[in-house]
Amino acid sequence: MPVLDVQHIEKHFGSTRVLEDISFSLDQGQALAIIGSSGSGKTTLLRCLNFLEKPDQGTIAVNGSVIFDAADPDTQKESEVRKKRLHFGLVFQSFNLFPQYTALKNVTLAKELLAQERPDFKQNKKQILDEIEAEGRTLLEKMGLSERANHYPSQLSGGQQQRVAIARALALHPDILCFDEPTSALDPELTGEVLKVIRSLAEQKTTMIIVTHEMAFARDVADQVIFMDGGVIVEQGPARDVIERPKEERTRQFLSRYAQG
C-alpha cells in the first residue's frame, strides 16, 4: 500500500486551469522529484497536498485512508484539515522561519503548542517541554547546526536557515516531507549544504517529494521523477529513466536546456 495516493487532482485559479488530472502514488521510504519549468503547476501541487490550496477535483489518500475528497465536504472541515496537514511537512523556497524566535524555538514551537492539547500537559509540563527541547536540539545537531541553536534567523546564512526549516518540518514527524524548490533562493555554494542534508534524509529512507530545478540531484537522489508541463504530468517513472532516457519529446526539450546550461 502506498503512503500517498493522489488521484485526479484538478485545480483552477479563476478560469485558468493550473492542474489537470494529476495522479500518482508514492511508496514508503521513496523520494519523488517533481521537475518542470516555472508555471507548470509543481508548486501548486505541493500546496494542494499541504492544504494551502484546495483542489477542485480529486482525492488524496495517506496510508490508505482518504484525507481529502473534493466531492465530499466532510473531508474539508477546517478543524480536521489542521490535523490532516500534519501528515505532510513543507519546506518553503523562502524558508519562512519565524524571525522572532531562535533556531531552536523555530523547531520546537509547533510541537509545544500541540503538546498543550495533551490531557496530561499540565501535570507533566516540565518533562514534556524538556523532551521537546531535547528532540529539537538533536534535530539541529543532525542538520549540523548544534552551535547555532540560539541564533536568530537573521544571524544565519541562507543555507543554515533552510536547514533549520528542514529541522522544523521534521520535528512533527510527517509521513511525507515536501520541499518546494528548497535551494532556489540560495547561491551555489549554499545550495550544496542543503542538498547534502536532503540527500542524507533520502539515505535514511525519509518519504519525500522534492520540487526542484537541480536535475543532477533529482537523478541521483530521487527514486521517482515526475515531469510536469502546463498543469499536467507529461512523464513519470524511475528517476534515471525519465532524466537520462525521456520518452516524451516535451521532456527531452526541457532537459536539453539544462544539459546546455
Place this chain on the structure above:
Amino acid sequence: MDKFLEALPVVVNALNEGFLQTLKLFAVTLVGALPLGLLIAFGSMSRLAPLARPVHWWFRRRNQKAAQAQQPERSPGRIARALIAFQPIRLLFRLVVWVIRGTPLMLQLLIIFYIPGYVLDGGSPWPSGDPGRFLAAAVAFIINYACYFSVIYRGGIEGVPVGQQEAGQVLGMTKGQIFRHVTLLQMIKRIVPPMSNEIITLVKDTSLARIISFQEVIWAGYAFLKGSHGISGLIWPLFFTGLYFLVFNGLLTLLFGWVEKKLSYFQ
C-alpha cells in the same frame, strides 16, 4: 516678581490637578482603544462573503443544465461578480472608520455628550457633573482613537509576509495560535513608529475635551485668565501648560525608543 512668586504655587497646584485629569483621559483612552482598534482591524479585514457560495452554486447548476441541453456555459457577469465580492462585515467596519476619521474629534465629543440627552426620553444618560463629562470624553476618545489604531494595526498585520502564516498552517497551528505566536510580535515591531505618532498626538488631543468642560490642564491654565483660586488676569499659566505636555511626551518618546530597541533583536 513678588506677584509671580506668590501665584506660582497656586498655579502649579491647579495645573498639576488639571494634568492628572489629562493623564486619566489619556490612560483610559489607551486601555480602551488599543484592544478595540484590533477588533476593528479584524473586522475591516474580514473576508466573509455570504453571497459567494449561493451565486457560484447557482451558476454551477445552471451550467450543468446548459451542458445537458448542449447550450453554451455562462460565466458570472458584472452583477454576479459584485454579489460574489460583497463583504458586509468589511464594508461596515470600513464605513465606521471612514465616518470617524472623516469628522472632527471635537464634533464627536459634542455629539456624544449632548445628543443622547436630546433624543432619549429619560434625558442625558451621562452621570451629572465631572464624572459624566469624563465618561463622555472617554467614550468619544476611545472610539476615535480605536479607528486610527485599527488602520495602523491592519497595515502591521498585512505587512507580515503571508509565508509566515503559511508556515504556521503547515505546522498544524490554529488561526489563533498563528496570530498570537507568529504574527503578533512581528506586527508590533512594525507598528511601533506609527503608533508612537498617534499616541503622542493623543496626549495633546485630550485638551479638546475642554469643549465639554472637562477640566484638563489647558482648562486649568486658562481659568487663571478668567479668575480661579482668587487669581484672575494671568496669561502665563496657560502657556506654562505646554511644559507639562513637553515633559510627558519626552518621557513617551524615551519609552518608544526603548521598545524599538527591545524589538530590534529580530528582523
